[in-house]
Amino acid sequence: MTDLLQQLINGLALGAIYALLALGYTMVYGVLRFINFAHGDVFMLGAFAGYYLAGPVSKVIPAESYLGGIVVLALAMGICALLGVIIELIAYRPLRSRPRLTVLITAIGVSLFIEYTCQHEKVFGASPRKFPDLIPNTTWDIGGVVVGSAQVIVLVTTVLLLIGLTLIVQRTKIGTAMRAVSFNPQAAALMGVNVNHIISFTFGLGSALAAAGGILFAMNYSSIDPLMGVQTGLKAFVAAVLGGIGNLPGAALGGLLLGVIETFAGGMKGISNYRDAIAFGILILILMFRPSGLLGKQQTEKV
Amino acid sequence: MPDNKTAMKLAHLTGAKGIWAVCLLALLLVGCDKGPSSGGAGGGGGDVIKVGEYASLTGKEATFGISSHEGTLLAVEELNAAGGVLGKQIKLMTEDTQSKPGEPATVVNKLISRDGAVAILGEVASSRSLEAAPICQQNKIPMISPSSTNPKVTETGDYIFRVCFIDPFQGTVMANFASHTLKAKKVAIFTDAKSDYSKGLAKFFKDKFTANGGTISSELDYNGGDKDFKAQLTTIRASSPDAVFVPGYYTDVALICIQAKQLGLDVPLLGGDGWESEKLTEIGKEAVEGNYFSTHYHPDVGSDMSKKFLASYQKRFNGKLPDALAANGYDSMMLLADAIKRAGGTDATKLRDAIAATKDLTLVTGSITINAKRDADKSAVILQIKDGGYKFLQSIQP
Known part of the structure; x- marks a missing residue:
């Protein structure tokens, strides 16, 4: 029983990170109808932003404090939001009127460009690095179930960001505009919505969430490298499809489910090295039997 | 590029x-x-002996490739300073495999067909040596791996050699250490399913440890390059082992050690020579302290030659302490030079025979004899991680 609970906690902490990333995929799909494959790399850049910010921030706010952690997180989210906007501006906007396949392939190109640039020794270098401890590292043992402060932070931060995102999308003017663009860009433009601004904002928002995911991932698993976003990004994409791509609560649910399933598979003797295969197997099954995803049918709003 | x-x-x-x-x-x-x-x-083709080297100078196992390359480079420089081999200077041509599958085949083909290497040195990782070995065998160019310990590497053919011991020996050494020194009864095994090296070591450890009367409490796999090991470690923890054998490479092992500590799995972790890298302690910090691994060389096991190597290596590479891979890299070049001398030239067949006939050659990592399987018979050392460094515990003869 304790092991089951332990795995559940491990899985939720992993799934929460997938959820944050999946939201970015799903939002971009909502407004532009294409998969931004460079999203996983923004996640990586977020982690590296955190790595480089931790030093300077610790000079102002003592290292390993919750406040310092929040400041690093907020700064990295800001940087990546900017990066996301720039990527969209340079790589995707000029292709706005082209076939969707062109944009999709460009996204793969952007992804490879970021990965290989970052692996160059003058940039980050290919070897993994130790991620600094941003928050006090404590563990609680609750009847054999070990919960680390990083895991708690991952879950709490994800829930807060999800609430924030929902409020932005549902309660603000710009959120309403986002929903309008996702529903019908032409009509939204005719109603006076600046579609370009909304798309930039969507990319910024998604990239900020990816950055948060990157830092939380690095905090939880201690090491970062320029290719960390590849596998995680693909899994988050699976999570987005699992929940129903274009559907916000679906992405969050898909992420959590995938994290938990993958963790339970990883802990099972004999199939522990098939955890990735299981994740992608789920993708195939979903595409075969329920292409619109778990929450895809009852979707009433898309972003 | x-x-x-x-x-x-x-x-x-x-x-x-x-x-x-x-x-x-x-x-x-x-x-x-x-x-x-x-x-x-470099002058005309006749005055130099061209030796090709392929190593993981960047990527996941970069510190292995760099150490190994530095050892080889030092050997070449020393040989050339002393007048070369048979009066000819050695020209070392190095290619980077980027720690990636696929690369070794490309770069070794290039070294042989385009650059005209007479012998090939490399690689550290067994999976990548296994990729290049058939190419060397096909072209009948002798290949000497400095540190690949998987038995299959030299089984490729009669032109493939190594200057290190093999996994059955290393696995046996660690199994005996677990049952006799640590007095462990139950050990869990955590294997990198992507790595031939890791799977081989796990198998030989399991065979010996169960033959010693121990039981394997659980066997789990991971994929090299994973970041999350908590799922598997939770299952390992549930099987309450006395120790965990993790025959992986340092980047994964560092994370495994950290996550094992986080989950409260407070038993010693054991491993092989794949652990030896400054990155292990750099990433793992206090989480890797107290764990044990077997390897080829430690500066404290002092023969005269190893002391001389320690001094010249530190002088050449700004005080960096040589690790086992550097020592093996150095030895691979020295063994090749010795064979070229005995063969009286670089004729492929004669060179192959000379390498195969190597007997009691004293090198940095000890006295080396190439056996009938083209592997080196030599001793292993067991080290413990202590205060961010490695403490020598025992040396074990074959």
Whole structure:
């Protein structure tokens, strides 16, 4: 029983990170109808932003404090939001009127460009690095179930960001505009919505969430490298499809489910090295039997 | 591409792309033995012995490749300073495999067919040595792996050798250490399912440890490059072992140690020579303290030659302490030089026979005899991680 609970906690902490990333995929799909494959790399850049910010921030706010952690997180989210906007501006906007396949392939190109640039020794270098401890590292043992402060932070931060995102999308003017663009860009433009601004904002928002995911991932698993976003990004994409791509609560649910399933598979003797295969197997099954995803049918709003 | 040093140098010498093409054409006309040095650097083909080296200078196992390369480089420099081999200077041509599958085949093909290497040194990781070995065998160019310990590497053919011990020995050493020194009864095994090295070591450890009367409490796998190991470690924790055998490479092992500590799995972790890298302690910090691994060499096991190597290595590489891979890299070149001397030249068949006939050659990592399976018979050392460094515990004879 304790092991089951332990795995559940491990899985939720992993799934929460997938959820944050999946939201970015799903939002971009909502407004532009294409998969931004460079999203996983923004996640990586977020982690590296955190790595480089931790030093300077610790000079102002003592290292390993919750406040310092929040400041690093907020700064990295800001940087990546900017990066996301720039990527969209340079790589995707000029292709706005082209076939969707062109944009999709460009996204793969952007992804490879970021990965290989970052692996160059003058940039980050290919070897993994130790991620600094941003928050006090404590563990609680609750009847054999070990919960680390990083895991708690991952879950709490994800829930807060999800609430924030929902409020932005549902309660603000710009959120309403986002929903309008996702529903019908032409009509939204005719109603006076600046579609370009909304798309930039969507990319910024998604990239900020990816950055948060990157830092939380690095905090939880201690090491970062320029290719960390590849596998995680693909899994988050699976999570987005699992929940129903274009559907916000679906992405969050898909992420959590995938994290938990993958963790339970990883802990099972004999199939522990098939955890990735299981994740992608789920993708195939979903595409075969329920292409619109778990929450895809009852979707009433898309972003 | 930052990797192709020879090509870059040549491009530098010739300047324009057009000349590059002319050079290639000239090369084809002249034949392989001239090599790219026909541009001017290094002199004509006859005065040098061209040795090819492929190593993971960047990527996941970069510290392995760099250490190994530094050892080989030091050996070449020492040989050349002492007048070369058979009066000829050694020309070391190094290619980077980027720690990636697929690369070894490409770069070794290039070293042999384009650069005209007479022998190939490399690699550290068994999976990558296994990729290049058939190419060397096919071209009948002797290959000496400095540190690949998987038995299959030299089974490829009679032109493939190594200067290190093999996994059955290493696995046996750690199994005996677990049952006799640590008095462990139940051990869990955590294997990298992507790595031939890891799977081999796990198998031989399991065989010996169960033969010693121990039980394997659980066996789990991971994929090299994973970041999350908590799922598997939770299951390992549930089987309450006395120790965990993790025959992986340092980047994964560091994270495994950290996550094991986080989950409260407070038993010693054991491993093989794949652990030995400064990155292990750099990433793992206090989480790796107290764990044990077997390897080829430690500066404290002092023969005269190893003391001399320690001093000259530190002088050459700014005080960096040589690890086992550096020592093996050095030994691979020295063994090759010794064989070339005995063969009286670089004729492939004679060179192969000379390498195979190596007997009681004293090198940095000890006395080396190449056995009938073309592996080196030599001793292993067991080290413990202590205060961010490695403490020598025991040396075990084959």
